[in-house]
Amino acid sequence: MVKRPSDDLALCGECHQEIAATYKKSLHYTTIGQRNRVVKRMSKEETKIFDEKVFEKSCRSCHATCGDCHVKSPSIGGVSVGLISKHKFVRRDEGKTCAFCHGGRVYPEYTGEYGGNADVHYQKGMMCMECHTADEVHGDGKAYALKEEVRDRPRCTDCHEPGRETKLTAQVAHLKHSQTASCFACHSAGEYRNCYDCHLGGGSQAKPGFFLGTSPRNHKEITTLRIIPTVRDSFKPAGIQQANFDALPNYWDSPIHNIRKRTERTRNCDTCHEERKGFLTMETLLKNSSRTNLELIHKTKSIPVSK
Amino acid sequence: MIKTKMKIMVGLLALLLLLPAAAFAADTVVSTDWLVANQSKVIVVDIRKVEDYNSGHVPGAVNVFYGVWAIQKAGLLNELPADDDLRDIISATGIEPATNVVVVGTIATWADKVNITRVAWTLKYAGVANIAILDGGFEKWVADKKPISKDAVKPKAKPYRGAFNKAILVNKAYVLASIGKATIVDDREPDFYSGAKKLEFVARPGHIKGAVNLPVYAIYNADGTFKPMAELEAMAKKAVGEDKSREIIVYCDSGRFASAWWYLLSETFSYKNVKVYDGSVQDFAKDPSAPLEP
Numbered sequence: 332m333v334k335r336p337s338d339d340l341a342l343c344g345e346c347h348q349e350i351a352a353t354y355k356k357s358l359h360y361t362t363i364g365q366r367n368r369v370v371k372r373m374s375k376e377e378t379k380i381f382d383e384k385v386f387e388k389s390c391r392s393c394h395a396t397c398g399d400c401h402v403k404s405p406s407i408g409g410v411s412v413g414l415i416s417k418h419k420f421v422r423r424d425e426g427k428t429c430a431f432c433h434g435g436r437v438y439p440e441y442t443g444e445y446g447g448n449a450d451v452h453y454q455k456g457m458m459c460m461e462c463h464t465a466d467e468v469h470g471d472g473k474a475y476a477l478k479e480e481v482r483d484r485p486r487c488t489d490c491h492e493p494g495r496e497t498k499l500t501a502q503v504a505h506l507k508h509s510q511t512a513s514c515f516a517c518h519s520a521g522e523y524r525n526c527y528d529c530h531l532g533g534g535s536q537a538k539p540g541f542f543l544g545t546s547p548r549n550h551k552e553i554t555t556l557r558i559i560p561t562v563r564d565s566f567k568p569a570g571i572q573q574a575n576f577d578a579l580p581n582y583w584d585s586p587i588h589n590i591r592k593r594t595e596r597t598r599n600c601d602t603c604h605e606e607r608k609g610f611l612t613m614e615t616l617l618k619n620s621s622r623t624n625l626e627l628i629h630k631t632k633s634i635p636v637s638k
Numbered sequence: 639m640i641k642t643k644m645k646i647m648v649g650l651l652a653l654l655l656l657l658p659a660a661a662f663a664a665d666t667v668v669s670t671d672w673l674v675a676n677q678s679k680v681i682v683v684d685i686r687k688v689e690d691y692n693s694g695h696v697p698g699a700v701n702v703f704y705g706v707w708a709i710q711k712a713g714l715l716n717e718l719p720a721d722d723d724l725r726d727i728i729s730a731t732g733i734e735p736a737t738n739v740v741v742v743g744t745i746a747t748w749a750d751k752v753n754i755t756r757v758a759w760t761l762k763y764a765g766v767a768n769i770a771i772l773d774g775g776f777e778k779w780v781a782d783k784k785p786i787s788k789d790a791v792k793p794k795a796k797p798y799r800g801a802f803n804k805a806i807l808v809n810k811a812y813v814l815a816s817i818g819k820a821t822i823v824d825d826r827e828p829d830f831y832s833g834a835k836k837l838e839f840v841a842r843p844g845h846i847k848g849a850v851n852l853p854v855y856a857i858y859n860a861d862g863t864f865k866p867m868a869e870l871e872a873m874a875k876k877a878v879g880e881d882k883s884r885e886i887i888v889y890c891d892s893g894r895f896a897s898a899w900w901y902l903l904s905e906t907f908s909y910k911n912v913k914v915y916d917g918s919v920q921d922f923a924k925d926p927s928a929p930l931e932p
Contacts, residue, residue, distance in 0.1 A: 424689070425689065426687065426688075426689025430689075442688075443709070444705060447705070447709050447710020447711070447715065448709050449706045449709075453706075454702060454703065455730065456688050456692075456701055457688075458689065458692070521710075592723075592726065593720065593723060
């Protein structure tokens with residue numbers, strides 16, 4: 332018996348030639364995005380060790396075959412719900428496929444099972460592929476190094492065109508913040524999952540948190556940040572010290588999937604501008620973390636609206 | 639003379655308007671057969687996860703997942719959404735204050751079972767008058783081989799303008815003031831009532847001073863259907879008495895199990911003044927001065 336028959340994309344490609352060709356280069360198949368980000372913390376020699384000892388043996392095992400999404404739920408940590416619909420091929424069943432690989436953070440946040448506030452899009456019955464198209468999932472044929480390079484990723488404004496708000500207050504708020512805050516900064520409902528201390532001794536720990544700060548990828552924008560659990564000795568067992576650890580922050584801008592129309596920030600400007608609730612500060616910054624994190628601390632302007 | 643005739647006509651009209659509500663209210667826990675027969679007169683709200691709904695549901699049912707109706711707020715696990723959010727949620731379903739609503743959920747776990755009554759309570763709080771729940775949940779619907787649809791229903795939204803029935807929700811201050819006056823019902827298992835056990839998120843063991851125990855677990859049969867109503871009513875009378883006008887406050891650990899006995903007492907057995915303390919012991923026990931007893 333072949334363990335993962337569709338791992339050989341040529342097999343599915345006999346009929347689905349175009350999809351197999353683009354999928355071969357997609358980030359879901361190559362998982363190269365995971366590697367390309369973390370190796371920026373490493374020297375050339377360390378990268379070589381990482382590729383051999385960590386990426387190929389560990390990270391790459393997470394890549395999805397055609398069958399992982401169309402026949403059998405993917406196996407995560409050895410756990411799978413098995414065949415999706417007996418032995419039939421299914422076009423899509425996000426709850427049994429996407430939800431498994433993205434089930435640590437994104438999916439339970441989306442349903443509200445983690446954090447306690449279901450995303451308004453889930454409330455309206457929308458599943459993953461209502462926003463994330465087949466082209467995005469299968470790839471467009473270009474071998475992207477990181478997911479942020481993919482041009483046709485979903486944007487809130489694809490559906491929610493600015494200027495078409497029914498309430499004047501919403502229109503003004505959007506206009507004022509359009510260049511300075513991401514949609515998530517105001518519309519993320521609240522706490523989401525953050526993992527700490529990955530690979531450090533007994534593995535990572537997760538707890539809920541909510542962090543606002545300057546986006547590490549767009550210094551003009553405030554957004555929701557998620558902790559990256561890589562610590563200084565994450566790869567120590569493989570002999571990697573991460574010579575350039577401070578080249579990257581320990582927080583990435585993250586499109587949190589727990590969107591609500593109203594949040595404490597949309598209800599009251601003072602939440603950000605006076606109370607600075609949720610904003611990273613020197614006091615709340617991770618201890619012994621990357622020095623680049625300091626760039627993420629943002630000081631909001633005081634505009635005491637409610638007074 | 640004309641005035642008298644007018645009065646009689648207005649009275650008769652009011653009676654006619656009330657009739658559908660009264661007929662609907664007679665079946666607060668409805669069977670699958672009842673739902674098949676009355677489907678055209680109700681909006682079915684399926685509170686299971688979207689993916690479960692998509693793989694099969696009662697034909698015509700609208701889907702709003704449980705997690706939308708009860709949210710985590712201020713460190714408490716099962717709280718009502720803000721009133722304006724709740725209005726939006728109901729508006730999106732097309733439900734109006736006089737709509738007949740049947741709530742359908744899964745009965746896979748104990749929490750799932752009481753999610754159904756919790757949503758019924760939430761709708762009642764929002765001012766929807768006619769609520770029923772499907773006995774045995776969607777599993778019973780499948781077991782009884784009733785028709786199943788995979789067509790997701792996109793309801794026609796209508797602005798919901800119902801008057802909120804805030805009296806059925808109480809907070810800690812209200813409960814503290816009600817000790818010794820109202821009948822307080824703890825509907826957790828006896829070991830939790832006695833304080834022998836407690837859940838991790840509950841700060842202190844024990845029950846609210848003076849509370850009586852009426853466990854939720856006694857309500858259901860093994861297949862998730864309700865036990866005979868006469869049996870449940872006898873159980874209720876034994877715990878809370880027969881005075882239907884006496885104020886009763888039901889609580890549990892985090893406010894969702896409490897909805898099960900609230901539903902039976904208030905909606906099925908016609909106790910007139912039943913309230914839910916949705917912060918429940920999770921909220922109460924945080925206050926070191928709030929009286930808990932073994």
